[in-house]
Amino acid sequence: MKYNTILVTREEGYTILTLNRPGEMNALSSEMRHELIHCFNQLEKDDSVKAVILTGGDNVFSAGVDLKEISILEGDKFENYMRIMIKSLQKIYTFRKPVIAAVSGIALGGGFNLVTVCDMIIASETAIFGHPELKFGLNPLFDPLRRIVGTAKAKEIAMLGEPIGAREALRVGLVNKVSPPEKFMEDAMSFAGEISRRPAKAVEAVKRISDIVPRLDRATALEYEFEITELLFSRAEIRKHMTGFLDKLKSRKKM
Numbered sequence: 001m002k003y004n005t006i007l008v009t010r011e012e013g014y015t016i017l018t019l020n021r022p023g024e025m026n027a028l029s030s031e032m033r034h035e036l037i038h039c040f041n042q043l044e045k046d047d048s049v050k051a052v053i054l055t056g057g058d059n060v061f062s063a064g065v066d067l068k069e070i071s072i073l074e075g076d077k078f079e080n081y082m083r084i085m086i087k088s089l090q091k092i093y094t095f096r097k098p099v100i101a102a103v104s105g106i107a108l109g110g111g112f113n114l115v116t117v118c119d120m121i122i123a124s125e126t127a128i129f130g131h132p133e134l135k136f137g138l139n140p141l142f143d144p145l146r147r148i149v150g151t152a153k154a155k156e157i158a159m160l161g162e163p164i165g166a167r168e169a170l171r172v173g174l175v176n177k178v179s180p181p182e183k184f185m186e187d188a189m190s191f192a193g194e195i196s197r198r199p200a201k202a203v204e205a206v207k208r209i210s211d212i213v214p215r216l217d218r219a220t221a222l223e224y225e226f227e228i229t230e231l232l233f234s235r236a237e238i239r240k241h242m243t244g245f246l247d248k249l250k251s252r253k254k255m
Contacts, residue, residue, distance in 0.1 A: 005032035008039060011189065013196025014051040015043055025063035026056045028110045030081060033088035040091045050196035050203065052095070053188050054118060055102035058181070062111025064133070085110070093117040093144065096204050098195050102188035103127045104181060108163075109140070116144035119207065120191060121175040123166040124184035129174065130163040147214075149173050202232055 002008075007018040017039060019026040043049045056062050065085075073081050092099055092114070101107075101115045104124035112129050115121055131140035140161075146154040149172050157164065169175045179187045195203055205228050213221040 003035040003039065005029065006035050006039060011192070013048070014053065014189075014192040015049050016053045016055065016189075019054075019056040019062055022057070022059070024066065025060050025106070026111070027063050027066040027068075028085075028114070029066040029069055030084055033084045036088050037084075037091050040095055044095060044097065047200070049097065050198075050200050051098045051100065051192040053100045053102050053185075053192050054092070054114070055185065055188070056104065056107075056111075058104050058185075060105035061101075061103045061107040061127070062114060063106060064109030064111045089113060089117050089141070089144075096207065097200075098192075098203060098207060100188050100191050102185055103129075103175075104184055106130075109133045113141040113144070116141065116148060121169075122184055122188040122191065123169060123175040123178050124181045125166050125178055126181050127166040127169065127175075127178075128163050129169055131158055131161050132163075134158065134161040205232060 003020075005019070005021050007016075007020045009016040009018070017036070019028075019032065021027060021029065021032065040052070043052060070078075070081065098120065099118040101118035101121045103115055103121060104126050106128045107115045108128075108130050109132060112131055115129065134140055140158045142154060142158055145157060148154075149157070153172055164172075164174065166175065166178045170178045176191075177187055209225055209228060213224060216224060
């Protein structure tokens with residue numbers, strides 16, 4: 001798969017997608033959003049891909065929407081632009097496999113939105129997150145942020161529009177890990193590698209559960225989780241994993 005605005009790197013068990021408009025600080029153009037949609041569609045069908053890393057590279061994740069492009073849009077063209085924006089975020093948000101954002105440098109506005117629809121976030125110490133669009137009179141994407149940091153903190157981030165450094169992002173639960181600039185991709189790849197070695201259906205089930213159970217009452221949530229367990233247990237694949245695990249335990253006891 002070759003694209004104009006993203007780079008695709010295949011690793012064993014996972015794929016790295018790199019936003020590739022360095023001259024525009026990885027501003028999110030319509031072309032880039034179309035390419036992200038197409039690429040994620042292809043990766044979802046590929047059973048050899050167990051996880052995806054989404055990054056902007058070492059210097060910048062994304063400065064947000066392409067202001068040059070959006071500033072000249074009117075009428076139907078603007079409506080179409082918004083539809084593509086929504087579709088690209090929905091594609092990543094509902095992707096059935098884990099998506100890990102690896103963030104270095106700024107992730108602002110639309111770039112921040114892109115980060116918050118991922119499942120996990122590894123941040124370089126250089127990472128800066130923020131929603132400056134509020135200062136221009138535009139509303140930030142709220143719900144994905146709320147799901148990560150809670151309603152009160154999401155309101156603060158969205159309404160103030162102030163930048164958040166990597167350490168503060170870790171403190172408030174926005175990111176999973178903060179790494180030195182030279183190591184953030186290595187840590188993201190370690191996460192993806194570990195996930196790719198887990199049973200794929202079980203990992204997908206955890207992602208589905210994490211999305212659904214917060215909307216349920218406690219009793220229904222437990223019932224739903226055990227229904228998923230029954231479905232997974234009925235798969236022949238699980239017997240092999242259990243047998244392998246028991247064999248490892250036996251070999252350790254003999255040592």
